[in-house]
Amino acid sequence: MNILFAFLIIAVLGLLLGLALAFAAEKFAVEKDEKAEQILEILPGANCGACGYPGCSGYASALSKREAPNGLCSPGGPKTSALVATILGIEDEGVGERMVAYVHCRGNNELTQRNFKYDGIEECSGAYMLFKGESSCKYGCLHLGSCIQVCPTDAIYRDEKGNVTVEPDKCIGCRKCTLVCPTNVIKMIPARGSHAIACNSFDSGAFVRKVCEVGCIGCKICERKFPDSGCVVENFLATIDYSRPMTQIADAAEACPTKCIVVARQ
């Protein structure tokens, strides 16, 4: 008899709870966006924020409501944008060019003068608050590696000389490092770019020469002697215009007196 009671009690309790839950599920039902869920499955799920929305789910719901343009997902690339386009039933416009982060500085404590020694918390923003960092050059890398911390794919590392470097193959182009960097020394360059200018200093040539051995002094040799190198010098700093043909860039790198045109990608 007892065993029958036990069986009945548990069965009835289970049934009652089940009914209550079914009722609650009906009452507290959350409307689900099926398209948004499908898109969320396609997105890479890195939650990197490259699209400007809070995580992949935010972008997915914005996409399904047609509030966001397709192709903002740089980690997903053209494959993702094509799949999203088929779900939404729209024309795929592609993602645009793949961009990767690049640290435009080769300076370090041996090559660049220091004004003082920073001994605070290991966070670039902290160092920057104190006279814009310990180095005499106020435009360069602070070497405390806040970008290494925020990188979702561990694409940023310190090379054997201690310089902060981005591995272009691992970079998904989320721009988190460019946002966290207080000196803006990390900028996006097209992934196809073979060379980059490893300097970010707008100081005059004489000053750069004095404080750093590897800075751009704005001598304009690259711009004048190699017009097809793509180099443009403005405010004592060379930059590469990647939209122009870059046939002479290797020669320009050879001729650069401080050798600050460097190979970005083999």
Add this chain to the structure above:
Amino acid sequence: MSYIAIFITYVFINNFILSQFLGLCPFIGVSKNSESAIGMGMAVTFVMGLASVLTYLVYHFLLVPLNLAFLQTLTFILLIAGLVQFVELVIQKNSPALYQALGIFLPLITTNCAVLGIAILNINENYNLMESFLAGISGGLGFTLALILMSNIRERLDLHPVRKVFKGVPIAFISGGLMALAFMAFDKSLLTNLLG
């Protein structure tokens, strides 16, 4: 007087996490930032209070009269699981942000031994309905206290230079252990000193 004693007992002396070591999974899992720690603590407090009342009623008005007290664990788990599912539905509807922050740990309250622990403790200690409810709420508040303390410690630890091998969970475990040691200072003598 016994109500104050129960409150102090379950918040400090028999703190579920730091003295009884029950419900440690969310203690490490949801203590990365204080916002989700508070959310989780509140959810657990709510579930523990409600579960105490529900299990008390079912035990004393259903299982004992039918001479089925041996079914208590099974019944309690059933009740708690149903209750947690209900709480999950409500939170998902009313606070999607909290729902996302809690993530997998919300369904895990189902199997959180602190909730089952308080239900069984209430029976063992022979509490009446009001005392059971208070014990449940206090246990949940003690849980919340431990979670908030831990999340604040971990938020600070993020800014400090911690050796790479210790970074993240290992240093959190060490801090948790030290906190448990500190909570050993609360014992029965606290009650006698306070309440005579």
